[in-house]
Amino acid sequence: MRTVHSAxxxxxxxxxxxxxxxxxxxxxVLYFFGNVLIQNTIAIARGDLLSEAHIALDRVNxxxxxxxxxxxxxxxxxxxxxxxPSDLFSWASDSDTAVLATVAQDQNDTILFEDASxxxxxxxxxxxxxxxxxxxxxxxxxxxxxxKAVTTCPAAVATTSCPKDREVxxxxxSFTIRYxxxxxxxxxxxxxxxxxxxxxxxxxxxxxTITADYTTRTVFRNx
Numbered sequence: 001m002r003t004v005h006s007a008x009x010x011x012x013x014x015x016x017x018x019x020x021x022x023x024x025x026x027x028x029v030l031y032f033f034g035n036v037l038i039q040n041t042i043a044i045a046r047g048d049l050l051s052e053a054h055i056a057l058d059r060v061n062x063x064x065x066x067x068x069x070x071x072x073x074x075x076x077x078x079x080x081x082x083x084x085p086s087d088l089f090s091w092a093s094d095s096d097t098a099v100l101a102t103v104a105q106d107q108n109d110t111i112l113f114e115d116a117s118x119x120x121x122x123x124x125x126x127x128x129x130x131x132x133x134x135x136x137x138x139x140x141x142x143x144x145x146x147x148k149a150v151t152t153c154p155a156a157v158a159t160t161s162c163p164k165d166r167e168v169x170x171x172x173x174s175f176t177i178r179y180x181x182x183x184x185x186x187x188x189x190x191x192x193x194x195x196x197x198x199x200x201x202x203x204x205x206x207x208x209t210i211t212a213d214y215t216t217r218t219v220f221r222n223x
Contacts, residue, residue: 041205041206042205042206042208042210045203045205045210046210046211046212049171049201049203049210049211049212050201050212050214052169052171052201053169053199053201053212053213053214054214056135056168056169056199057197057199057214057216058216059137059168060098060128060137060168060197061197061216061218063100063102063126063128063137064100064194064195064218064219064220065218065219065220065221066102066103066221067100067101067102067103067123067126067220068101068102068103068121068123068220069100069101069189069190069192069220070093070098070099070100070101070179070189070190070192070195070220071093071099071100071101071123071125071189071190072092072093072099072188072189072190073089073090073091073092073093073099074089074090074091074099074125074127074140075089075101075123075125075140076124076125076140076141076142076143076151077089077140078091078138078140078151079153080153080154080157091125091127091129093177093179093189093190094177094189095176095177095178096129096130096174096175096176096177097127097128097129097177098126098127098128098129098177098189098195098197099125099126099127099189100125100126100127100128101123101124101125102123102124102125102126103121103122103123103124104121104122104123104124104141104142104144104147104149105147105148105149106146106147106148107146107148112142112144112146112147114144122142122144122147123142124139124140124141124142124147124149125138125139125140126138126139127139127140128168128175130172130174130175133170133171133172133173134167134168134169134170134172135167135168135169135170135172135175135199136165136166136167136168137152137165137166137168138152138153138165139151139152150162150163152164152165152166153165169199169201171201171202171203172199172200172201173200173201173202173211174198174199174200175197175198175199175200176197176198176199177195177196177197177198178195178196178198179191179192179195180192180193180194180195180196180217181193192220193219193220194217194218194219194220195217195218195220196215196216196217197215197216197217197218198213198214198215199213199214199215200212200213201213201214
């Protein structure tokens, strides 16, 4: 008696279909995980921007707290003011520049008085401004003996006696300042009781523009 053996296997067509399905599923899975990775990376980058903005504006706020007010213009000459050399007093507090009148102190943090009988202290100017998407701090030190503050200059002309301006924050898309009185009305800088600072950061990652916005408000505390 003959025994008939039945052999079954995959045809070439079936193998091609199976491989195609596996390839499609692999592409879908890789796309999903790749997209999740990109979204997580973007979220981390946005969180980093927000953290940088927070830290930077905290530094600005520290100067606000130590300031009597915002000056309409810089009170000390600046050879590198916006309209120098024709105008050495051309820094002006406005919607994107803050000229802070900050108490001058010596190395022991003792306040330096211009008129001790009236408790009128010498004031330095701490100027915050944006140039080339960077927030800078320039210091114009009051010309009084013992002042620990040192006048700063643009990096291109900085020297040991006039160090470069401090780079506070990069990737700055906009820097907006509002000057408010005690009733939250906008006023001229010299009459402000507090300032509201808003900064928008922006940078590219994975072909996308990532932004972060941060706003703070701080009251002037020193006379």
